[in-house]
Amino acid sequence: MKIIVCIKQVPxxxxxxxxxxxxxxxxxxxxxxxxxxxxxxxxxxxxxKEKAGGNVTVITMGPPQAETALREAxxxxxxxxxxxxxxxxxxxxxxxxxxxxxxxxxxLGADIILCGKQAIDGDTAQVGPEIAEFLDIPHISYIRKIxxxxxxxxxxxxxMDDGYDVIESSFPVLLTVVKELNVPRLPSIKGKMAAxxxxxxxxxxxxxxxxxNCLGLKGSPTxxxxxxxxEVKKDRIMLEGTTEEKVTALVNELMRLKCL
Amino acid sequence: xxxxxxxxQVMIRDLARQIAEEKIVPVRAELDETGEFxxxxxxxxxxxxxxxxxxxxxxxxxxxxxLELSIAVEELSRACLGVSxxxxxxxxxxxxxxxxxxxxxxxxxxxxxxxxxxLVAFGLTEANAGSDAGGTQTTARLEGNEYIINGxxxxxxxxxxxxxxxxxxxxxxxxxxxxxxxxxxxxxTPGFTFGxxxxxxxIRASATTELIFDNCRIPRDNIIGKEGMGFVVAMKTLDSSRxxxxxxxxxxxxxxxxxxxxxxxxxxxxxxxVITFQAVQHMLADMATSIEASRALVYAVARFIDSGAKDxxxxxxxxxxFATDVAMKVTxxxxxxxxxxxxxxxxxxxxxMRDAKILQIYEGTNQxxxxxxxxxxxxxxxxxx
Ligand SMILES: Cc1cc2nc3c(=O)[nH]c(=O)nc-3n(C[C@H](O)[C@H](O)[C@H](O)COP(=O)(O)OP(=O)(O)OC[C@H]3O[C@@H](n4cnc5c(N)ncnc54)[C@H](O)[C@@H]3O)c2cc1C
Ligand SMILES: Cc1cc2nc3c(=O)[nH]c(=O)nc-3n(C[C@H](O)[C@H](O)[C@H](O)COP(=O)(O)OP(=O)(O)OC[C@H]3O[C@@H](n4cnc5c(N)ncnc54)[C@H](O)[C@@H]3O)c2cc1C
Numbered sequence: 001m002k003i004i005v006c007i008k009q010v011p012x013x014x015x016x017x018x019x020x021x022x023x024x025x026x027x028x029x030x031x032x033x034x035x036x037x038x039x040x041x042x043x044x045x046x047x048x049k050e051k052a053g054g055n056v057t058v059i060t061m062g063p064p065q066a067e068t069a070l071r072e073a074x075x076x077x078x079x080x081x082x083x084x085x086x087x088x089x090x091x092x093x094x095x096x097x098x099x100x101x102x103x104x105x106x107x108l109g110a111d112i113i114l115c116g117k118q119a120i121d122g123d124t125a126q127v128g129p130e131i132a133e134f135l136d137i138p139h140i141s142y143i144r145k146i147x148x149x150x151x152x153x154x155x156x157x158x159x160m161d162d163g164y165d166v167i168e169s170s171f172p173v174l175l176t177v178v179k180e181l182n183v184p185r186l187p188s189i190k191g192k193m194a195a196x197x198x199x200x201x202x203x204x205x206x207x208x209x210x211x212x213n214c215l216g217l218k219g220s221p222t223x224x225x226x227x228x229x230x231e232v233k234k235d236r237i238m239l240e241g242t243t244e245e246k247v248t249a250l251v252n253e254l255m256r257l258k259c260l
Numbered sequence: 261x262x263x264x265x266x267x268x269q270v271m272i273r274d275l276a277r278q279i280a281e282e283k284i285v286p287v288r289a290e291l292d293e294t295g296e297f298x299x300x301x302x303x304x305x306x307x308x309x310x311x312x313x314x315x316x317x318x319x320x321x322x323x324x325x326x327l328e329l330s331i332a333v334e335e336l337s338r339a340c341l342g343v344s345x346x347x348x349x350x351x352x353x354x355x356x357x358x359x360x361x362x363x364x365x366x367x368x369x370x371x372x373x374x375x376x377x378x379l380v381a382f383g384l385t386e387a388n389a390g391s392d393a394g395g396t397q398t399t400a401r402l403e404g405n406e407y408i409i410n411g412x413x414x415x416x417x418x419x420x421x422x423x424x425x426x427x428x429x430x431x432x433x434x435x436x437x438x439x440x441x442x443x444x445x446x447x448x449t450p451g452f453t454f455g456x457x458x459x460x461x462x463i464r465a466s467a468t469t470e471l472i473f474d475n476c477r478i479p480r481d482n483i484i485g486k487e488g489m490g491f492v493v494a495m496k497t498l499d500s501s502r503x504x505x506x507x508x509x510x511x512x513x514x515x516x517x518x519x520x521x522x523x524x525x526x527x528x529x530x531x532x533x534v535i536t537f538q539a540v541q542h543m544l545a546d547m548a549t550s551i552e553a554s555r556a557l558v559y560a561v562a563r564f565i566d567s568g569a570k571d572x573x574x575x576x577x578x579x580x581x582f583a584t585d586v587a588m589k590v591t592x593x594x595x596x597x598x599x600x601x602x603x604x605x606x607x608x609x610x611x612x613m614r615d616a617k618i619l620q621i622y623e624g625t626n627q628x629x630x631x632x633x634x635x636x637x638x639x640x641x642x643x644x645x
Contacts, residue, residue: 186275186278186279186282186283186307186308187275187308188275188307188308188309189271189275189308189309189310189312189313189322190309191309192271192275193268193271
């Protein structure tokens with residue numbers, strides 16, 4: 001089983017400050033950590049390896065300093081680490097980030113790709129599913145439990161607002177994970193020693209055979225106008241009863257809302 | 261103070277500290293209340309390789325020594341002595357195999373111990389054999405290719421939870437102190453059961469039970485060292501492990517001291533934080549000074565042992581004696597600095613004070629440590645003449 005975990009280095013605070021002029025994140029002076037959700041993805045990768053065999057590679061796209069995040073992952077027990085770093089990657093939005101990661105994963109090959117649910121700075125939760133689309137493989141987001149892992153399939157539980165779905169998938173598959181999935185392990189001493197010595201594989205745009213026009217600022221279609229937390233609508237109504245009762249209630253409700 | 265630890269030693273300290281802060285501090289009060297055995301934490305320690313610290317690399321360990329073990333024990337003790345006792349007693353039980361075991365015995369047991377898969381306990385004490393190990397009544401009789409063990413050990417740390425037990429039993433009573441031998445006995449061996457779990461003043465997360473041997477048959481090969489070497493095995497084991505008890509003292513004292521300083525800075529009486537009163541400052545100054553002195557002694561003795569020194573009885577007794585007397589004093593003073601709050605279970609120092617007391621008792625009371633030092637002095641000064 002070849003497992004790739006995508007990790008992002010993020011500022012160590014949920015309170016990310018934003019430069020109002022450029023609408024970009026201010027990262028200076030904030031210590032960096034591995035995105036907390038990605039810690040759960042790493043743990044999931046190690047767990048799958050312990051169950052089904054294989055090896056775990058962590059991969060990050062970021063500046064050279066992101067190497068610290070990769071070494072930390074090695075100290076937890078992952079086998080190898082890849083740093084995607086190139087000036088051409090700078091300024092990527094989620095589309096370009098996902099494109100770049102997908103090209104690298106295509107190059108490296110993987111049966112299971114794990115991502116965090118979302119990054120605590122960008123918070124879009126788009127990168128994981130977008131990688132899967134670029135690779136044209138299935139993805140299952142918000143994994144809260146792995147029920148079964150076999151040579152040719154995986155069965156997982158996807159967290160939903162009102163419960164969970166049980167989903168089975170063949171390989172390759174991309175999974176994004178939530179905190180309920182597991183408790184990330186602490187590093188081990190052998191892991192820390194390995195992390196100190198480990199050679200981090202560095203790859204640039206040419207190495208992953210990426211199309212330059214799809215990279216970085218140039219390849220990013222997103223224009224940030226404004227940043228705000230979307231309102232969570234909690235005014236849903238579940239209609240109960242027989243079909244006839246439900247249809248009547250629905251019609252009444254739509255009329256009340258002046259939709260009919 | 262900077263003890264010029266190597267990069268690896270700092271790594272070990274930081275990891276043990278991270279485990280202590282993230283995994284032990286949040287649950288220590290509950291463990292103290294329930295007396296539940298800290299298996300979850302043992303799993304974390306295992307995954308982090310800490311059980312393998314002092315075990316040679318050829319047997320799956322990290323090949324480090326007494327200093328690295330002391331550093332780890334100190335950090336765990338800063339959070340909870342109940343947990344650190346469980347961890348340290350595992351080392352205590354392993355030393356007989358490490359120091360006197362055959363290659364086969366080492367191959368059989370050490371890799372699992374290093375991986376934290378099997379926990380170990382050391383059984384010397386009995387109802388009539390406390391400070392005076394010569395009062396040991398448990399016997400081991402050779403019959404064909406088996407030893408048959410009869411007797412009861414009491415107050416054995418990790419009893420019932422450990423998988424592997426190293427014990428001392430009499431093989432030939434006529435030979436006096438040379439008639440004892442050391443054995444390894446596995447949990448589940450017919451005739452080997454556990455008595456009641458003790459209800460203790462402190463270190464309540466640590467399990468303390470009787471080991472009951474009733475015609476318990478073990479293979480002849482389970483003897484550690486030769487027949488008659490039992491007390492040598494026990495004494496050398498304690499020489500190696502006592503510094504770890506000293507390290508426990510350093511850790512619990514440090515933990516209590518930090519709580520006291522934090523509190524004294526916040527607590528306002530007579531319009532000032534109590535830390536501004538000289539009487540309180542002096543108490544804190546004495547605490548800080550004695551902790552640093554015991555840490556310096558523990559690290560120095562640990563390095564001395566790791567250098568391969570032959571006779572370390574006196575020095576290891578000194579490190580245990582000094583650091584644990586300091587621990588009792590400092591934890592008591594921490595309660596004093598915090599006044600009534602210190603006495604309450606909302607704060608961790610009352611537990612630390614209760615826990616600290618055991619350090620002056622087990623692995624040889626501090627009176628016995630003074631005897632060991634005294635006897636070494638007599639020997640030294642007789643030689644010099
Ligand atoms: C409003 C806004 C402002 C931005 N400002 C900046 C900026 O100032 N500077 C800048 O450099 N970028 C900026 N970006 C880009 C953005 O931070 C990321 O580079 C990227 O698009 C990831 O999006 P996200 O953080 O929402 O990740 P999500 O989609 O929430 O992340 C989901 C998962 O995808 C994986 N993942 C995400 N990013 C990476 C990565 N780089 N490497 C490996 N795995 C990854 C992780 O597993 C993660 O848990 C901004 C994006 C937005 C939306
Ligand atoms: C929580 C706990 C865990 C333990 N874990 C283990 C374990 O894992 N394995 C194990 O083998 N044992 C263990 N012990 C036993 C422990 O090592 C003994 O309790 C200790 O050695 C003292 O023996 P005792 O309690 O019988 O005291 P006693 O020997 O009865 O001593 C009573 C008092 O007399 C003093 N005294 C005795 N003899 C002398 C002397 N010659 N000179 C001066 N003073 C003297 C002692 O210092 C003490 O103050 C444990 C004990 C406890 C309480």
